[in-house]
Amino acid sequence: MIKIYNFPRGARGLRAMWQCEEMGLPYEVEAVSYPPSEAYRALNPLGSVPFLEDEGGVAINESVAMMLYLAQKYGPTPLLPGRDDPALARVLQMTVFGEATIGAGLNPLMAAHFGAPEADKHNWSVRWQEARVEDAARFVADMLGDSPFIAGADLTLADICLSTAFGMWRGALGKTLPDRLAAYHERVAARPAYQRARARCNGQGGPSPSRITRDG
Incomplete structure (x- = not known):
């Protein structure tokens, strides 16, 4: 299993x-x-x-x-389109984007937010990385457009990856998203499958040390 x-x-x-x-x-x-x-x-x-x-x-x-x-x-x-489906390229791109561009950038931000001395919590590197994540969020919002999900009509791996990254941005760091993206994030997070997974994830115990520890 x-x-x-x-x-x-x-x-x-x-x-x-x-x-x-x-x-x-x-x-x-x-x-x-x-x-x-x-x-x-x-x-x-x-x-x-x-x-x-x-x-x-x-x-x-x-x-x-x-x-x-x-x-x-x-x-x-349906989470991963077949090789002949044109949506496959976008799903792969945005699944990797959700971690390589957004998620990985959140690690140093959370380390600074929760662990850095007060004088370093908003230093140049932190401000630069925050601006990079904000640019990435605007990019995703523009790509989403009026579609329910990032690659069209169906939820895919890209939505799972992006949504959890935005959850860290909003939840752990207290940041905001563009209105369209905030509505998308809340809509995706309302799915029963997400709620079941979150209950199992949250049921493991107390506060998450992953806020300041590298995870993948």
Whole structure:
């Protein structure tokens, strides 16, 4: 069975849980302590979260890799269009964009917000990175247009990846989104599959150390 290791309320682990819920895949959730135990580091030497195990000796980190693995292993699924579907290119682009451009940039912002000395919380690097995420949010809002989802009529991996990144931006950092994007984020987060995954993710325990610790 699929097992997802995650810090309590870790947003990137939520991605994989949400996808499992959308696809109807059974999965287990294993809470990771902070700092990670030696037993966990024996499984994942980086000590990062999330981490996924599956039958056949599968053991991977990086949330986007997990999403692509699950879609291809247990698909076909509308979450990942087929190779002849023109929407595939946008789904792949925006799934990677949600982590490589937005999500990865949130790590230093959260480290500064929660861990930096007061004088460094709004230094040049923080202001530059905030502006970069704001530009990325405007780009996504323009790409979304009047569509219900980022690649058209159906929810895809791109929406799962982007929405969780924007959740960190709004929730952990208290930032705002353009009105169109805020409405999109709230609409996607109202999905029953998201709510079920969030309940399992939040039910692991207390405050998430992933706010200031690298996760994938």
